[in-house]
Every structure is written in structure tokens, then in C-alpha cells.
Amino acid sequence: MRIGIIGCGQLARMLALAGWPLGLKFSFLAEPGDTGDCVRGLGELVPMPDGFEAMAITELAEKVYTSLEKPDVITVEKESVPVDLLEALKKYCAVYPDPKAVRICQNRGCEKEFIEGVGAAMAPKIVVNTAAELKLAIEQLGFPVIVKTCEDGYDGLNQWKMDTAGDLTEFLESRDSIVESVVEKRVNFSREISLILVRAADGRTASYPATQNWHEGGILRASLAPAQDIDEGLAKQIQDLTERVLGNIDYVGVLAIECFVVDGKLLVNELAPRVHNSGHWTQQGAATSQFENHLRAIAGLPLGSTEVHGFAGMVNLLGVEVTAQTALKPNAFFHTYNKSVRPNRKVGHINIVHNDAEAMKKQLDATIAAIYSD
Numbered sequence: 001m002r003i004g005i006i007g008c009g010q011l012a013r014m015l016a017l018a019g020w021p022l023g024l025k026f027s028f029l030a031e032p033g034d035t036g037d038c039v040r041g042l043g044e045l046v047p048m049p050d051g052f053e054a055m056a057i058t059e060l061a062e063k064v065y066t067s068l069e070k071p072d073v074i075t076v077e078k079e080s081v082p083v084d085l086l087e088a089l090k091k092y093c094a095v096y097p098d099p100k101a102v103r104i105c106q107n108r109g110c111e112k113e114f115i116e117g118v119g120a121a122m123a124p125k126i127v128v129n130t131a132a133e134l135k136l137a138i139e140q141l142g143f144p145v146i147v148k149t150c151e152d153g154y155d156g157l158n159q160w161k162m163d164t165a166g167d168l169t170e171f172l173e174s175r176d177s178i179v180e181s182v183v184e185k186r187v188n189f190s191r192e193i194s195l196i197l198v199r200a201a202d203g204r205t206a207s208y209p210a211t212q213n214w215h216e217g218g219i220l221r222a223s224l225a226p227a228q229d230i231d232e233g234l235a236k237q238i239q240d241l242t243e244r245v246l247g248n249i250d251y252v253g254v255l256a257i258e259c260f261v262v263d264g265k266l267l268v269n270e271l272a273p274r275v276h277n278s279g280h281w282t283q284q285g286a287a288t289s290q291f292e293n294h295l296r297a298i299a300g301l302p303l304g305s306t307e308v309h310g311f312a313g314m315v316n317l318l319g320v321e322v323t324a325q326t327a328l329k330p331n332a333f334f335h336t337y338n339k340s341v342r343p344n345r346k347v348g349h350i351n352i353v354h355n356d357a358e359a360m361k362k363q364l365d366a367t368i369a370a371i372y373s374d
């Protein structure tokens, strides 16, 4: 069976690495600017056809499907993919997750509407399109806020924290106009957690235990799983949120939900219609990794157990040069993405597993300290 992946970054790499033992073959669609370094040697790397911008979507879909070597299933490894192309590709093979789910997650405004629609809680927010609307929204919400563009935002990109009227003035003076954005009340969370869920084509679902995450400048730096000290109330909210989301979206594959915990209350931050950085620990920390389970789901194979092996931690390698030689320990595992190092760029991660929660956290903290001395 051949899997076509739209995108060729590290998530595509780790999907392919998980899929080869299952006998799956891969083709990757590289968009302009993608080097393909992450997936080199793991399958066919196919560039977007020449002149694709001017092509009718039906013609483009046929060209893409054929050049991807006629995959049996097409999936995505990032959010910013041409959804119309995904829709058109459904004529040729299964496309999972459904492009409609990808479309919802591509625009923060639509995503938040969906979250609201399923009855899940989130930070107060207002969608704005003009400077006047932005000012009014901040008046209503009150500082501190965070402004995020509705599209093209990831890893803290295209978002601005504002604490004072001066910050707002400075922001507005630095640009001619503003694009559609979500203004959100900045919440004082006690922690961030994420949920990694998977649903198979036959409707069966599985979920990994909640992961606790730490971000720096909007970029994930480290995760720990299972998140500790989840009391009964929070566990109930996690269960309820999982059911509400999966019950309201026609979805096949892995889906991630990022959340804040504020005064014991679970608030949804955002959804990701794909395997997620906060699920990388599952490569060593769970019976089946999120990558394998995504493939099992989209390929119509039985889902694998999400049972965890003790306690797991993950440290992202962000713009730092770390080698296997220094990273590896009997219980520390190195994953490099074959990328050149640039400031803050995700170039790899280290997974740690331990049968003792405290010892794992200690090792996780020591690993973070060794890599990032700030």
C-alpha cells in the first residue's frame, strides 16, 4: 500500500520511519521551498507540478495523484496545505483526515467556532479584521491579550502579546493594515496539556494519556507523559472534551488538542489535524507510536495499543547542534530530522523513558538544562 503525504518535513519523516516496518510505501509532495531533506531516502519526493498556480484544480489533482505514484491513501503532515487540492484528490483515493477537518483547523476563527460549537470552554476571544475592531476587542476583553493571525500561524509565529495601551499603539504603528486575527484574553494557566487522539476509518478510537507541555516563545520545548496529578475533575473534563470533539468531527487519523489548565478548568487552545510534536514521546513511551497509529488508522489497519511504558519525556532540539553521541543514554533516545541548524528551528528531539516518575522528571530537567543554558 502506498501513502501519499502532502508535505515533507519531520512529521512526514517520522510517519515514513514508522510505516516501513508495516510494509507501507511513501510518496511526498514537496511544495515550493521544501527541500525534502527530512524524507530523503524514505520514498518518492515529488515537487508540485510546474505552473501549478495557474492550473485548474481538477487538472492539478490528476497531475499530483499520478506523480505521487497513485497512492492508496493521501494524508497531510502540516496544516497549511491547499485544501481545495485535497478535496479534488478525493476523486482518486481516500484522503484522511477529511479536508473539511483540515479546513477548520487552518483558520483560527473557524477552529474556535468549531470548539465553541461542541460546547468546549476556551479563553475569551474576538475575531477582528480592522484596527478599529482590534481596539474595540481589547477594550472589551481587557489587557493582557494575545493577538494571533487567523491563518499562517504556527510555533508562535504571527502572534503578539500586548500588556498595555502602549503595546497596542506600537503594534498598530508598525503596520499599514491588519489581517483577520483572533484577539484572545491571555490566561494565567497553571499548565498546558495536550490530548493525542486517534480514530480509525471503522470509527474505533483510542487516546494516549494527557501530555504536559512547556513552551518558550510560543514553541514547544519539552513534554512529559502521562501528565501527573490529574485529579478526578480534570480527568472528567478530558474525557468529556475527547467525546465532544470526536463526536462532532468526521475524522480519521491522529488529532491533537492543545489545552490550558486554569484553576482546574480545561480550556481548549487549538486543534491540530495531524500527528503532533507533543506526541513524539509515544515513539518510546507507548506500545504504539502516534505515527504508527496514524498510519494504521488511515490504512484501514487495526489501531495499536496506546498503553504507556512507565513515564516519558521529550525535549525538542531547537536551533541547537546535538549529536547522538552526546544525547544517547540507556534510556534516552535520539531523533534527528536531517535538517540544517538555524535559530529556533526544530532539528530533532530526545525521548526519555523511566519507570520512576520523579527520576524521569529529574533527567528531563537535566537534559533541558544541558541543552539550553538560559
Ligand SMILES: Nc1ncnc2c1ncn2[C@@H]1O[C@H](COP(=O)(O)OP(=O)(O)O)[C@@H](O)[C@H]1O
Pocket: 123, 146, 148, 153, 154, 155, 156, 157, 184, 185, 186, 187, 188, 189, 192, 215, 218, 219, 258, 269, 270
Ligand atoms: N490565550 C493565551 N493565554 C496564555 N498563553 C497563550 C495563549 N495563547 C497562546 N499562548 C501561549 O503561546 C503558545 C502558542 O500559542 P498557540 O495558540 O498554540 O499557537 P501556535 O499555533 O503557534 O502553536 C501556547 O502554547 C501558549 O504557551
Ligand SMILES: [Mg+2]
Pocket: 155, 258, 270
Ligand atoms: Mg500551539
